[in-house]
Amino acid sequence: MTNAPQPFGIRKTALRKMPDYFLGSFFAMGCPCEVLIESADQRLAQRLLLVVRDEAWRIEAKWSRYLKSSLVQKINHQPEKTHTLDEETRAIVDYGQTLWQISEGRFDITSGVYRRVWSFDGTARIPSEAQIDEIRSLVGWHQVVWIDGSLTLQPEMQIDFGGLGKEYAVDACCRKITEHSTVSCLVNFGGDCAVTSAPVHRAGWTLGIESIVCTGSAVHNIELRSGGVATSGNVHRFVLHKGKRLSHVIDARTGWPISDAPQTVTVQSSSCMEAGALATLACLQGKRAEHFLIEEAPYWIQW
Amino acid sequence: MQLNKKKSIAAVIATATASLMSQAIAADNNDKRWEIDTSVLYYGEQDDRIEDVSFATRIAREFEDGRQLTFGLTVDSLTGATPTGAVELNQPQTFTRPSARGQYVTAPGTLPLDDSFKDSRTAGYVSWSQPFGDNWAYSAGFSFSTEYDYQHLGVNGSVSRELNNNNTTLSAGFAYAQDEWDPEGGVPNPLSELAGVGNQSNKSNANPEKTVVDLLFGVTQVINERMIAQLNYSYSKSDDYLNDPYKFLTVLDTSGQPVSGPGGLFSYRFENRPDERTKHSLFAKLKTFIGGGALDTSYRYLTDDWGINSHTLDFRYRFNLNEQNYVEPHIRYYVQGQADFYMPNLSASLPIPVEASADYRLGDFNATTIGVKFGHKFDGGSEISARIEWYQQDGEAKLHSVSGSNADVFPDLDAVIFQLSYRFRI
Numbered sequence: 001m002t003n004a005p006q007p008f009g010i011r012k013t014a015l016r017k018m019p020d021y022f023l024g025s026f027f028a029m030g031c032p033c034e035v036l037i038e039s040a041d042q043r044l045a046q047r048l049l050l051v052v053r054d055e056a057w058r059i060e061a062k063w064s065r066y067l068k069s070s071l072v073q074k075i076n077h078q079p080e081k082t083h084t085l086d087e088e089t090r091a092i093v094d095y096g097q098t099l100w101q102i103s104e105g106r107f108d109i110t111s112g113v114y115r116r117v118w119s120f121d122g123t124a125r126i127p128s129e130a131q132i133d134e135i136r137s138l139v140g141w142h143q144v145v146w147i148d149g150s151l152t153l154q155p156e157m158q159i160d161f162g163g164l165g166k167e168y169a170v171d172a173c174c175r176k177i178t179e180h181s182t183v184s185c186l187v188n189f190g191g192d193c194a195v196t197s198a199p200v201h202r203a204g205w206t207l208g209i210e211s212i213v214c215t216g217s218a219v220h221n222i223e224l225r226s227g228g229v230a231t232s233g234n235v236h237r238f239v240l241h242k243g244k245r246l247s248h249v250i251d252a253r254t255g256w257p258i259s260d261a262p263q264t265v266t267v268q269s270s271s272c273m274e275a276g277a278l279a280t281l282a283c284l285q286g287k288r289a290e291h292f293l294i295e296e297a298p299y300w301i302q303w
Numbered sequence: 304m305q306l307n308k309k310k311s312i313a314a315v316i317a318t319a320t321a322s323l324m325s326q327a328i329a330a331d332n333n334d335k336r337w338e339i340d341t342s343v344l345y346y347g348e349q350d351d352r353i354e355d356v357s358f359a360t361r362i363a364r365e366f367e368d369g370r371q372l373t374f375g376l377t378v379d380s381l382t383g384a385t386p387t388g389a390v391e392l393n394q395p396q397t398f399t400r401p402s403a404r405g406q407y408v409t410a411p412g413t414l415p416l417d418d419s420f421k422d423s424r425t426a427g428y429v430s431w432s433q434p435f436g437d438n439w440a441y442s443a444g445f446s447f448s449t450e451y452d453y454q455h456l457g458v459n460g461s462v463s464r465e466l467n468n469n470n471t472t473l474s475a476g477f478a479y480a481q482d483e484w485d486p487e488g489g490v491p492n493p494l495s496e497l498a499g500v501g502n503q504s505n506k507s508n509a510n511p512e513k514t515v516v517d518l519l520f521g522v523t524q525v526i527n528e529r530m531i532a533q534l535n536y537s538y539s540k541s542d543d544y545l546n547d548p549y550k551f552l553t554v555l556d557t558s559g560q561p562v563s564g565p566g567g568l569f570s571y572r573f574e575n576r577p578d579e580r581t582k583h584s585l586f587a588k589l590k591t592f593i594g595g596g597a598l599d600t601s602y603r604y605l606t607d608d609w610g611i612n613s614h615t616l617d618f619r620y621r622f623n624l625n626e627q628n629y630v631e632p633h634i635r636y637y638v639q640g641q642a643d644f645y646m647p648n649l650s651a652s653l654p655i656p657v658e659a660s661a662d663y664r665l666g667d668f669n670a671t672t673i674g675v676k677f678g679h680k681f682d683g684g685s686e687i688s689a690r691i692e693w694y695q696q697d698g699e700a701k702l703h704s705v706s707g708s709n710a711d712v713f714p715d716l717d718a719v720i721f722q723l724s725y726r727f728r729i
Contacts, residue, residue: 091326098319296313
């Protein structure tokens with residue numbers, strides 16, 4: 001009766017009753033994850049929480065670059081082998097390719113290897129030009145063979161879906177919820193969010209954009225009724241170089257941080273995925289970030 | 304695409320996102336929901352004792368919201384010989400077959416085995432499980448099996464309750480079974496003597512029944528991300544005809560020699576067991592993720608009012624060799640104390656006891672299983688595995704009321720188990 005095999009990696013999942021909604025929380029993809037459910041039905045809330053959690057864990061298990069058994073590790077383990085990808089992974093690789101094209105190579109799903117020399121821990125550890133040069137040869141979507149769902153990298157190259165996977169998971173979870181219920185939910189994975197539908201008992205789900213100056217306080221509140229919000233950039237990750245704070249946003253073409261990039265760019269759009277893509281591309285424009293975003297979508301930039 | 308055509312960028316991203324999400328929906332709808340497990344198992348005992356080849360299929364279909372239908376079918380083919388309960392003697396022994404239509408002779412110094420053992424068995428079950436209410440789930444099922452001389456029908460049900468955000472599961476279950484014997488040659492009168500060919504005066508044509516009620520209460524607790532503990536208590540009560548109609552005991556005098564019985568045979572008496580048996584068992588299992596693999600450790604204690612106490616200790620360690628392959632060594636140790644009425648033989652000089660059985664499965668013994676399983680996962684999600692195990696049963700039994708005899712007459716058993724399984728989804 002309880003002999004069903006249970007997966008490992010079980011993390012505490014909690015559901016709390018709030019004044020007029022349920023707050024479900026769990027941990028996935030390296031960040032706290034929440035789902036806010038506009039309902040008084042605890043049973044429903046519990047069910048939706050588990051739906052969201054299982055979907056998030058499914059995507060994490062498949063695409064995390066940290067999990068041993070993930071598809072991404074499998075590819076990175078044997079980069080020069082031709083891997084035939086499943087439909088979902090094909091779709092996100094295609095998406096990464098599109099962003100690579102429209103960012104003219106600044107965004108690149110093969111750029112994760114720069115992490116070997118850049119550690120954004122607030123110290124002044126700057127890699128040498130030679131170190132970066134060495135890594136740079138391992139980066140570049142143009143070196144990849146990507147034909148009809150089959151991916152072949154060059155030796156030692158790697159891919160990851162950082163900057164895509166979490167946003168994708170938020171939207172995927174929202175879609176999963178709508179398969180089960182029509183109640184309004186806000187899915188929030190470490191600040192990247194989307195709603196399933198407009199809430200009934202309030203104007204919108206209130207999101208605070210966290211201040212980079214004063215952690216924990218909001219510089220702006222968004223009333224989210226549809227679509228998603230995502231933030232690119234991170235307050236707590238930077239390096240100091242010649243007295244200047246270098247952003248953690250690396251230009252995949254050079255291996256160097258984008259100069260004069262905003263500290264954070266928050267974008268609201270019709271989905272979390274779109275918001276995330278716009279925010280990431282804007283950051284990669286450096287000081288032209290704002291110029292890039294004007295007319296594209298509602299945005300909030302902190303320099 | 305140029306960045307300065309920025310008007311189009313949001314549109315390009317919107318199109319790409321729409322395409323991504325529709326791909327995801329397509330991939331999701333492709334989820335294969337029929338899970339099919341098939342396996343073939345060979346079980347073989349040493350010295351041409353029992354051999355069993357069995358084919359099993361389990362089919363599970365999962366529906367929305369966790370509802371699940373499972374059914375399974377097993378077909379077994381058993382051949383070989385099984386100990387009758389009679390002890391080996393230093394002279395030939397003649398036995399009448401259960402049908403009373405013939406006899407067979409066991410050579411001196413050989414364990415008497417009934418070699419007419421041949422049967423095929425078909426067993427199946429259907430089970431439905433479904434969540435309900437706040438964090439509850441129930442399951443209900445039906446089982447049957449049929450073989451030449453034995454029929455089983457059973458129903459079962461369980462409820463479980465998730466607590467503490469699914470970190471705790473409480474469950475309670477019951478099962479009721481009604482079985483019926485139709486033994487070859489009829490049902491022997493308890494403790495009556497094995498008769499000669501054509502003589503069925505000590506057998507009746509009744510079809511005796513056996514009923515079994517099982518209750519189970521369990522709790523499963525997630526301790527942390529690397530550990531799950533499970534504790535079950537179960538109660539089982541069997542009633543009515545609990546004998547094995549083919550087993551008997553040799554009657555020996557105090558010098559260890561057989562005495563003569565009817566029809567020119569030695570004296571052998573059919574066994575008799577109590578018509579009621581109550582078992583209590585406690586089962587504890589700890590699943591831990593350790594050293595890169597999953598270790599299952601379990602212990603079961605069982606005690607019953609027949610006087611049998613048993614302990615089972617079981618270890619399995621599943622270790623992934625790489626993405627596709629895993630290996631799972633398995634060790635199991637079992638020890639039991641004999642039933643109060645177990646005796647390898649009856650004594651000619653003592654009154655016949657009310658209950659007696661020489662069935663080795665009720666004696667003092669221990670058993671060790673050592674095995675290993677190899678599994679390979681294919682890219683599409685199907686999995687093939689092969690398991691091989693050695694089973695060794697070692698017991699001890701001294702002849703009852705025979706002076707000067709210290710020999711161990713327990714029929715030890717060695718067996719090998721080989722299983723090949725394939726699991727896939729459609």
